[in-house]
Every structure is written in C-alpha cells, then in structure tokens.
Amino acid sequence: MAESTLKLPNEAAVPKENRIGLKALDYQGGKSTLCAGCGHDAVSNQIVRAFYEMNVKPEKVAKFSGIGCSSKTPAYFLGRAHGFNSVHGRMPAVATGAMLANHHLISIGVSGDGDTASIGLGQFMHLVRRNIPLIYIIENNGVYGLTKGQFSATADEGSKLKTGVVNDLPPMDLCALAVELGCGFVARGYAGDPKQMVNILKAAVAHDGLAVIDVISPCVTFNNHDGSTKGYAYSKEHDELLHQIGFVQSYEQIEIDYEPGTVREVTLHDGSRLLLKKLEEDYDPSNAVQALQRSHKAIEDGAMLTGLIYLRPEKKSFISLLNMSDKPLWSLTEAETRPPKEALDQIMRELM
C-alpha cells in the first residue's frame, strides 16, 4: 500500500513547544474511559496533535458532541477548552447556537455513525446545508458501541456482528451525502493512519466553514472480528487512497518541487496550503460528480476510500451570510442591543 502522506521538507521532529508557547501536554484532556485499543482514542490523540501543531489556543476552542462512546471523547482532548456533551444526534443544533452566540470560537464536534447517520441524520444534513464553521468528525465503527454493538446505518452490506447476525441493508456513505448537500470540505480518514488524519485535521482547522471528516474508527469490543468490515485488519487491507496528502502552514516558506502535473495545491482560508499528490488516477477534489462517482465505486468494490474527497474552500459559511456584528453577540452590551427610547416611542405611535 502507498504512503498516505507526502514527504515534505518541514517534517522535522515535532518541537517541544509550539509557536504560541504551549506544550503538547496543554492540549491533553482527561483520562479516557474507553476500551483499550478503541479507534476513538487514536482520533483524540490525532486531534491533540493537529491543534498543537496548528498553534491553536485551546481556550479559543469549543468542543461539542452527541451521545455514544465517540461522543464521550471531547472530555479526553483539549482539557482547556469548554466542552458540551449534548443529546443523541442533536449536536449540530447546539454547535450552531453556540457559533451564533460567539462566532470567534473554533469549534470541533465529535459524533458517531449512530449519532449522525440514524437519530441525527436530519440535523447533520441541515448542518451541511447551512455550512456552519465547525470541524465535524464522525468516528465511524459501523456499530453502536455504547449500547453494546447493534448495527448502525453505515454498516456494510453483508458484514457480520459477533453474534453472527448479518446486515442486509446498504450502508450510508456520509461523505457522499455531504458532497451531495454541498459541503465545502469532505474527507475520510482512518484511525489507524495517524499521519493522514493529522493532515486532514490541520486542513480542517484552516478551513472556514463546515469540515466533515468521516473517520473509520474500529470498535475493538463489538466490531473487530472476522466478518466485520470496519475492524483494523479489514480497514488496513481495504484502504484505498485518493492521493497522498501534505500540509504546509501559512507561515512556512517551503519550496516544493514535484514533477509538473503530479501535485494539486489548494490554498485554504488561513493561507496554508494543502498538497495532494496524484496516485493511480488524477482525482480532482473540486469536482462533485467525480467525488460521488468515486464514492459509489468504492462501495461497490468493498473499498474504504480515504483522503480529501471534496474541497471547495471558497464556499460562504452561514456566519458570513448573517452579517453579524464583529463582536460576538453574547458580548454586546445594553448600549448596543437596547434601542433608544425614541425607537419605542416611534413604534408606539405607529400602533395608536
């Protein structure tokens, strides 16, 4: 299998302190209570690393989740950020409200495949439609972990539970759905490929708007056996890379030379650059039709398609459409939000 990341000259050892003077430890959260080996814990570590390397001040971050093992994880990373473990499938609404109140927050949400593809499907779709600035991670294990291993709606057709029960229904591809609904940033990662995930996460931090990341995150307790299609062994074997990914920070002066036509470069909202190196095909992540075609083919082939599936960084976020005051709404004072007495007098006169 090909390397999922591009070798870049900036890949020196990770510094002990980042550019805002914080240590990796400052990005840690509480101790995880998940099963040892759970894919979700790997993703938490990847989030810690991406935010550390992106020099994001944790106090500026707000974490959201629904309900599930996956949704517990915001307690296990970025302990210095406020977190909100809400109700099952409804995190999009809570995150939307918080972003309206304070659009300066850097928001990250963690959901599960049950949380998003079943109970929360409606809210997920409207979140995509609104394009709320939020990194929305689906830790996808094909089962409901927290309620002890029932199939979720992303379970592959023919995959088997430990009990031998076979799933007869087709899987929902949440990436394809997000593309269909016009999401400006759609990616799939694999918890077992930290390098690729960290690059995807960094790009998501740099993106202005909703970033949907479907990460295959094996449940070692309920879906990691023979016959399961979202376990470690199966995922490793069926990982199909769209491209190799490299990420270059906005402040990095890195010259990269590659053979012409082999690397696509996308500039993100904050000026950082995403490099996508062509593998066996020339995949254009700005082409929604190609993205959907490729996603469908992967399902037919029983493959796990990873990489940046769709990217339109220029799409306007909901926040920018609202023409809100630059100051976060929560911080507006009485002088700014209570119209003067003359305004009430005028309204009253009109009603007389």
Place this chain on the structure above:
Amino acid sequence: MPDSMTATAVLDEPLTGAASIVNDCTIHVATVNGSGSMSSNSVLMRSIFQMGVPVSGKNMFPSNIAGLPTWFTIRANKDGWIARKKEVDIMVCMNASTAREDVEALQPGAVCIYDAPLACKGIREDVTFFAVPFAKLAGELSQDSRLRKLLTNMIYVGIVAERLGIDRDEIINAIGKQFKGKKKAIDPNVAAIDKGIEYARENLPKQHHWRIERMNATAGKIIIDGNAAAAIGAMFGGCTVVTWYPITPSSSLCESLIDYMKEYRIGPDGKATFAIVQAEDELAAMGMVLGAGWAGARSLTSTSGPGISLMAEFAGLGYFAELPGVIWDIQRVGPSTGLPTRTAQGDIFEVYYLSHGDTQHIALIPASVAECFEFAGEALDLAEMFQTPIFVLSDLDLGMNNWMSDPFVYPTKPYRRGKVLDAKQLEELGGKWGRYLDVDGDGIPFRTLPGTDHPMASYFTRGSGHDAHARYSEKPSDYKATVDRLAKKHETAKQFVPPPVIDRRADAKVGFIAYGTTDVALEEARHQLRSEHGVETSYLRLRALPLTADVKAFVEAHERVYVVEQNRDGQMGDLIRLDVGDIQHKLRKILHYTGLPCDARSITDSLLQMENDGTRVVRIGLGAEATTQTIGED
C-alpha cells in the same frame, strides 16, 4: 326565493323600544377564509377605537388558507370590558355554508345584515334582517373580480358603520392606517365604504338601536397583538439569538421580531446585533437556543404545544446541565392535528414538567399585551440569572388577537446577566472555582463562557452525571446533591418570578384564581357578580410558576376558591391542590375549553350555580342558555 338580488329590507321592527344602547355592542362577521375580510374587520375595529370607544377584536379562523368558514367578533364597550361575549347584537352573514347556524345562534332582538342570496330572513322571526345585494354593489365599483371580492367586505364595513353612527372620517383614517398610506389601495376601499354608507342611508330604515358615540377612553392607547408585543419586548430586552420553526399561533412572534430587529437592531457599522435562524424543526430550534445560551447569548425561540413536545429531551438537558434560554409557548388546542387555530390553556402540565426525570421549569404567564412586552425582557433576565430554560405561556387569543393597551413603558432596569466569571475574576480567584458549587446558598452556581481566555476557565458540560466541579461522576451522593441543589434553585426562583396580582376584598368569602387570558373574562364576571348579584369576590391572578406562598395564603383566607382556566382537567387547579395540601378541599374548578376564548357570563353563571348547589367542578358548555355542564366530583 324570498329574497331577490334587489330586495331591500322589509323587516325592521323596533324590538326593544326607542332607547338606544350607546357604546356597548357586539358585532359578529361570518365570512369565508381567504376572502380578505381580515383587513375590513380591522378597519371596523379601528374606527370604533378612533371614536374613543374601548374595543376588542377576536378572529376565529380555521386551519386553512382559503375556503373554510371564519368569524370575527368585535366588542365595543364603554366600560372597557374586552373579553369575548357570547351574545351577538349585530351579525353580518357573508358565508353561505354557515348562514343558518350563524342566524340560529343569535339571541332574540339581534340584527342580521346578510348577503341577499343567502336568504337568511326566513330562518327566524325574532331577529331583524337586512338583505344587501353585495354582488351588485361591488359590481358598480370594479370590473376586476378579485378586487370586487375584497371590496365587498369593505361595503359591509360601510353599512355597519353607518348604522352604528361611526364618523366617516374615522373610517377613512382607519383605512389609511390599514393600508399604510398607499393611495392605490386606499382609494377603492374608500369608494367601497361610501358605497356601503350610501346604500344603508337609502335602503335601511332609520332605526339605530346600537350606537357608537364619541367618547374619550382610547386616547393615547395602542392596538397590538400579544405576539408583536412579545417581539418588541424581546428586542428591547436585549435578545440576540432567535431560532424558530413556523407553527400557528406562534409564527407571528418571530416574524414580527425579524421585522423589528431589521429596523432597530442594525449597529452603526451596518451589522446586525442579532442572528435569527429558521431551524429545520423545533428540536433544532431548542438545541440552538440552548447552545447559544451556553455560549452567553440571550436566546429565544417560540412555538406551540406540538413544538414543545419535540423540545422535551432538550428541556431536560437544559434543566440539568443548567443552560439559559427562553421558550415562548403560544398555546393552542392539542394535538398536532387538533384545532391549531383555536385557543386553550392546556400546556400547563406539559411545560411545567417538560422532559424526563425530576424536572420542573420556571414559567411566566402574561395576561395582557403589556405583560407580553414586559415578560419578554424579564424571561431573558431570568434565563441568565437562573441558568435554565424559561418558558412563557401565552395563548392564541392573546398572541394573535388585537388588544387595546396603554403604550409600553421603556425598560430602564439594566439587563441582569447572572453569575458569569470572566478571565479577570478567575485570576482573582486564583483559578479556583467549581461550575456547580453552590457558593451563595441560593442553588445558583457560577459559570464561565466558552472562549474565556484563562487556562482554568473551561469545564465540561453534560447532563446530571457530574460533581460540583463538573467532573464526571456517577456517585449516588453527587447525583443527589445535584438534583437537590436544582430543587433549591427552583425554590429561590419564587422570590424572583413576577408575583401574583391579588385583589383581596375584606368581606369576600369566595376567591377566584386565574391566569393568562382568562383574566379579562374573570374581571368582568366579578363585576357582574358584584353589580347584578351583590356577590363580592377576591381574586388572585397567577403570573408565574413555581407557585409562591401567596397562593396558599389566599386559599387559607377564603372559604371557597374557584380556579378558572381554559382546559378540561383544571391543570393549574391540580398544581395548586398539590401546593396547598391539607386545605385542598376548599378548591373548586371552573373550566372553559371550547377552543373559543372564555367569556364572563359563563363564569358568573357557573359560580352562582356552584355556590348554590355545592358543585365542585363545572365544565362550561356552549350556547347562551345552558352554560354549564356538571361532571361530578373531580
């Protein structure tokens, strides 16, 4: 057919002698939904208002865009009684499908003006009928069939106004107001009014039993519906995040808010000091409100019963995780496919106990448009002070009908934003604080907002599985401490919610308790009892939940207390029963739940009957005579 298109009135016998009744009449207009009668009815109502006569208007409309029957009742009353009155004095019949029913419901002596082809005259003998050839009259005004339909409604306004003696100038002023000064709309409507006046003068006999005469009881007053009043209140109360999902009868609250905010809440930089989102459903609307409240905004949503049901899970989270937010419930008849355009006070239990587990919510209950305005700001304050969802229980009658009021008073009280620690305060505390610590002994903890620039600011929000420092905990003692503190917080709320309004009469043996829109009917009923029957009553008007100690004291002070409300089971009555405990035998229930607003006469008659025969529960029936239906013990 007894009436031809050109027939004029023949039956105009004076029924009650020569004496005319001044500034006290009820006009009932029956039309077809979608025929545009709303603007003509508003013009008629407003012209009475401009004559200086207290007036109220109630729209009884179907859940339909066009075709089903709709009624509008205008009550003019010199003494200022503005509750719905069952007895109709002047009927305008424009709807073939209800004409017979409408005429049959009239009381003897009423006047009925009807569209000539409806042939109402033959239906009964004890009503004075005037047939009017509306189609012909409208045909003289316009060739355009759509416009003719609209003008027909304005013609009946002209006729009724002429019979009542309303000054033409006031009608013209009302039209100007209704059509916001747009000449193109005003001119044909004025022509229609004149057509009606002229027709009435030439064809209807001169017999003016009910008269509107100029008085001076409305100068300086406004006319507004409760939803618009709430919107204005929320805007001046500093609301910043609004989320909603359309549902009758609440939609107009957020729609008015959108209009007002766009006009008055754009900052000097041209940017909005608010965000309004039409959510995908009430579940999302509630989630957004709580998310916004969590992040420090003064947030609001409005809905009706079906939406409240969808908000149930989030309401519980809001209660346990202590999240501010305001939810207006403009109550209507249940369920979702019930009578969505009819009024009720049936969500008391639903709202007070909304969600699973030991939840109890704070609810404010406005009874007037002025209180809608006032409580809108108050609710935003209470939400932040108590860090919990605050419900406001209005209803269709209050929210969607037009009410007369004194102008609203500009709020001068500063916003109360509750116990929020900022970075500086955290620094002073050396970073030591606990999200759910009861520092002040009032059950209300301190919170921080996401984004607070201090390494000790953050905490993790989740339902009830936490200790006082917001750390995950399933310890029995931690859980119990959490819910006990929440109970204490609810107790504290009693000191801060709007207290009941109490009118205690020294020699009254009997007391009333009511709330919301029942108030107008109840005050009139008390007046009837006093002036017609010499029965003096006390009255406690609830304005909020939880119930305060005043309620028990009031029940203690009277021999019998009648709780009057607009639902079948007497939901508030039951809450009061739980609250007063051992003196609950003093409580009685008078219940009105027809989908129409409660009227005074029904309360008066019920009380007299119950005082007479000891009945404990009366469920008010329909019709002018048999007003009460008794269903045993409750």
